[in-house]
Amino acid sequence: MALLDVLPTHILKQTGSYEQxxxxxxxxxxxxxxxxxxxxxxxxxxxxxxxLNQVWQAA
Known part of the structure; x- marks a missing residue:
């Protein structure tokens, strides 16, 4: 169950997307x-x- 909590929390913090x-x-x-x-x-x-900063740094 712990992974089920960590994964969506991390994704929300990084992307702000409930869908992702x-x-x-x-x-x-x-x-x-x-x-x-x-x-x-x-x-x-x-x-x-x-x-956007991450994208520009990767380019």
């Missing part, structure tokens, strides 16, 4: 939102900037 987290644990986005939604980053602009 739900794919990882084979559940619905609604269930992921209810169980793990508190881990969603509040500052989505900062999350977007972080992702």
């Amino acid at each position: 987290a739900s794919y990882a644990i084979q559940d619905t986005p609604d269930v992921v939102q209810q169980r793990y939604g508190r881990f969603l980053p509040q500052d989505k602009a900062a999350l977007a900037a972080k992702i």
Whole structure:
């Protein structure tokens, strides 16, 4: 059960996407939102900037 908690939490923190987290644990986005939604980053602009920086660094 621990992996089932760690994986969606990590994905939400990295991507902010309930859908991607739900794919990882084979559940619905609604269930992921209810169980793990508190881990969603509040500052989505900062999350977007972080992702863009990673993309530019990889290029």
